[in-house]
Amino acid sequence: MAELVYQKWSGKINETIIGAGPLSIKIGAEEGLPFLFKEGKIPNQPRIAFEVWDIAPADWPDELAGQYKDVFNNPLEWAGKCVQEYQAQAICLRLQGAHPDFGNKSAEEEARLIKDLLKALDVPLIILGCGDDNKDNEVLPVCSQAASGKRCLIGSAVGDNYRTLAVAVLADGHSIIAESPIDINIAKQLNILISDMGIPLERIVINPTIGALGYGLEYAYSIMERARLAALAGDKMMAMPFICFVGQETWRAKEAKAGEKEFPQWGPEAERGVAWESVTAVALLQAGADLLVMRHPKAIDCVRKYIEVSFKDNI
């Protein structure tokens, strides 16, 4: 009777390598459920990337923007600060400035930035488009080429628009972010479509489109759990690591950004925002997140500590 229940899994998560140098990171490769070290190997710690923009973000709340105000207008310095001051393990550059409504930077401009950034940084780079399909199809291939051989992670490929990016990523040796709207089937369909384009499975990372704490967190949470269970049960088309855009979602939640004046019963916003971002992150880690893209240095510090403590003696 009194025996431990071990679950045997036939599948394992793919290992994706991001970055080309000595500071490259590996994500994925789990052979069991999150944090159940006794049941299956979990060789890689979940990683956190700092989110950096090519333009000064207009809608970051003061508490957050204040952390970077000295470097907000200079993506090179911004990324540099994340690495030097906060020991960032990876940088996630969002090319928001390429968006027709937010500066409409040209592909060449963005490619130059990528080149400069890669020259200045040793840590791996994640590159995100601006979200406008047409513009991304114009900009991302050029950026991909500019980063050729640096094994970046580039996104996002979506169901309606994955081919252009897939072709570029494949040619330049990067990995691709496959984004699906909180639906396990669409996530898998996109993985199949992308792999049909010739991209090896271990170069695909799933973005399950999370919601922040209080804003639909539970949907992505369950989608990730289901996907992970399917992958461990042997479904190769679900066996990709997850990337979660925790910062992006958290910092538009009212609970993270509203001032204490507006909601005195919620307490000071400085702590509240950090708590919101880090609790969102920790919950998603329980569901299997492998790579978190976050914003607030304090929140990142807390979650990194959490990961390290949990992984201590366990690898």
Place this chain on the structure above:
Amino acid sequence: MALSGLDIYKLLPKTNCRECGFVTCLAFAMQLVKRQALPEKCPYLSEQAKSALDAASRPPIKLVVIGEGEDKLEIGNETVMFRHEEKFHHPTGLGFIIEDGLSSEEILKTVNKINALSFERIGCLLRPNLIAIKQNGDASVFAAAVKLVKEHTNLGLVLISKDASAQRSALEIAACGKPLIYGLDKNNLEAFTKLAVEFKVPLVVSLQDLSELSAVAGKLIAQGVEDLILDTGNKNIAEKIWDLTQIRRRGLYRSERSLGFPTIVTIEDSADRFDPILEAATYIAKYAGVVLIKANEPWQALSLLTLRQNIYTDPQRPLQVESKLYPIGNTSDKSPVLITTNFSLSYYTVLGEVEASKIPAYIMTIDTEGMSVLTAWAAEKFTPESISAAIDKYGLKEQVCHKQLVIPGYVAVMSGKLEDACGWQVAVGPKEASGIPSFLKNLQL
């Protein structure tokens, strides 16, 4: 062990008599599987079928109640490891620890602070459930602290002390409120068992080792003590997750009765304001029945209670937002009006995109009982009539000076009827919310 619909069907009379309210015996069987009907509804069940069904429907994890009255906490009765498999039934009880060594003023202040923790989110009131009083010194001090707390709160109490005599004096004051007694270990087993029996209160069994825990719980069951909550003491996060997972698995998969109880976790206090919250968040996600923590700032409680709400939402029953007119951004009477359902995810998705567009706009949510746009349309909950009624109800005419509505692209078909019904001009928006920013940019009012 779980029976399938067909297994249960075979136990039923198969006469389709409809006395249970279902059209066929098979339909009834399929509801029994989902525990959405009781076997008693069938007047013609054989004894053999009854006992088979009872055995199959007995909850593998016992329901335990702490506290009394409206604020009592029920935990346990869980049926799955993952919320998508069915749902998590009884939300983790969140309790705050108060040291008995504090002055009465300090205790009172803390109690009032905890009592005041109450947040409204998506139509639900989020509140903590328990106050735990922890003994540090004399039994009489403990009893006095318990008395003070009890007099000033309706929340259930947890009495933390390894000292059976201190527990006894506290119970003499507080037993009527069904507090949880927390402090049993190998050395005071007998005395605590006696307390639990005598005062009819739930009891925490604390032992580091799972086999020992199971053995002791087994002994307690044998003595008729069945309101148990399990604890494996202080461990690091990963080990704790392992323990909680094992207890849940052994209860569910092995029907191991001595581990078929809810669990409790006490968060070690820390100088850091965030670490304890992250640890507590972990256990809310991973099966804890009760989490006790010292950190009681509003922002700390808000984030944990919100997480609990998320994790314990029924995946089959979508969360709803209030149906009303939401101004987004700096709206004016020229701002566009977008219509969607009150399914929380529909609303939040539209909200996110409207915010991203930087164009101030109104979102009007129609009460569709939480159905998404297409489902609600097909079920006649999202109709020209319901939208027209909402326009009047929320006084849209008073808010904007134009007469144009934007409806989701998926219900383009209703645009003509809607124009007739409400007299407003209808613009058909994009099918996917991600198209909203560019749609709004090009929208001509």
Place this chain on the structure above:
Amino acid sequence: MKKLKVTFYPENKSIEIEKGKTILAAAISAHIYINSSCGGDGVCGRCKIILNKGEVISQPSGRLSPEQRKHGYYLACQTLVESDLEVLIPPESRLELDKLTQEEVDLRLKGLYSKAEEVGPPQSLIKEGIFRHSPLATKLYLELTPPDHTDRISDLERVLRHIRQNYDVKVIQIGLVNIRRLGSLLRDSDWKVTVTLGKRNGTTEIVLVEPGDTSEKNYGLCFDIGTTTISAQLIDLKTKKILGTKATYNRQASFGSDIITRIIYAREEDGLEKLHHAVIDTMNEMIKELVRENCVDLNDVNCILCAGNTTMVHLLLRVDPTYIRREPYVSTANFVPTIRANEAGIKINPRGLLSCVPGVSSYVGGDISAGILACGLDKEEEVCLLIDIGTNGEIVVGNKEFLISAAASAGPAFEGSGLSCGTRAARGAIQKVKISPKDFEVSFNVIKDVKPIGICGSGYIDIVSQMLKAGLIDKEGKFKQVKSSRLRKSDIGNEFILVFSGDSGTGSDIVVSEADIENIKRAKAAIFAASAILIEQLSLKFGDIDKVFIAGGFGTYLDMENAVSIGLLPDIERKKFIFVGNSSLAGAREVLLSYEAMKSITEIAKKVTYLELSIESRYMDEYMAAMFFPHTDKSRFPNMKE
């Protein structure tokens, strides 16, 4: 209100209508039926007409190209009559009422298609002799002994006594009309009369008394009333012979192509009335043709048996179907008592009876009960599956122990409706297609071997399957970036030209658009997901299924392998598939001919458990999983090679 005259061509049919009504409304009043899938919302763009003369007010529509606008095209539903008009209805907008050819109907009703050789010779589904011959209406020729002083019982008692003594029948009812006529009728006919007995709701009544011996002339009709197509057969009730068969479009299609749109329309002013008339007009016209062609007197048609989905039965009987669509989706009646046909406006013998096959629930109707009876699902030892592919896709799983059903709103795509070049499986329809993976060259087969005018359901299944194999589309159904003169981008997206205008019977290109493929994908996903949910509810797997009966007005050909390869049918042993065609009509015929079958089908309808998919949380998940070719979960299609 001033009345204006609208004349429709080429019929040259005029109608007077109030100013400000739509041209679509005018056409309906003129009994001219125009295509209108969306029911007049201006969304589907199928009701195009050409204005030759007159003033109109028209809503701008993206459904008309600038070219078309220049040539005077308008959408009939979005155009208001402002003066006397002359309107030309182009052939593509016409809801054709021409009949299927006998040959097509035979194929359809026998239910066995081109792959017949793979599934065995055509067979009558119901084995001879299972149900005793006892039709809904029976004629008895009586030679009565006239009354005298020793035998002075009344005329009516005399008739009843004779029947009681000579036949094993207990007559319970007779109408006043018959009694009033009885005295003179018996004497005028020298006490030799024919009595028509009808079975009504468990009792037997005298429907009619006629002079002389007419017992040889006893006919009945069975109908399958589909959302899109109505089929009928004229039966000699005495010999059980099928005298004639007809199939035609349901004229209700003018008010929208799916059930939901029609239920909504029923709430409009006179909506229920119009829908009711559209269906009885269609039926009466079919009856008229059938009796004329077979030289049968309408007065000798004594009964009708109808099988249809619940909404169609409601509309036939002019019962408001509103509540079918509202939670918790309850209909007014699933079991309708036998009535006089003329109460429903159906023109046969004025005293003739009309009976409807009982249904299971709001979305699983008598057509499915009839299908179950026809396939013998309720008699099977092993678990079998019945898939009826129509505008609604209905699924039944079960055997003699249990039956469980569900309905999926698949839409009319497989009936060729709602697609840019879709057409029903009739003359000119492309029904079989091959596409070369090398150069994307197309070869196809057209019904009746004429120039193609459109593509029918089986054609679309072939096309999607072939496009996947040729690498023209990805597994999501989107066109890949390949070079071919057949691929082009239009305003509404990418499309593949199957037939260039020069080779087509319409003078326009016959194309398959990305949106068409999406429509087919949705339809097949709905049907597959519904099947999967039912199977899963019973903790079964597709592999456990012994036989799969495939029913419905699919067309005359269906390539099974292609149907599996797009994920419409499960990937199981092909020999388990049995194509049964219109099982609803077959079941209705059986019930018409045997009261035992009527009792049996009533039991079936009571026994079937209905699963409401819209409240089944797993359904949406299964549906999304099926929204891929062949399926997101490849392991469910183990025999499909990449």
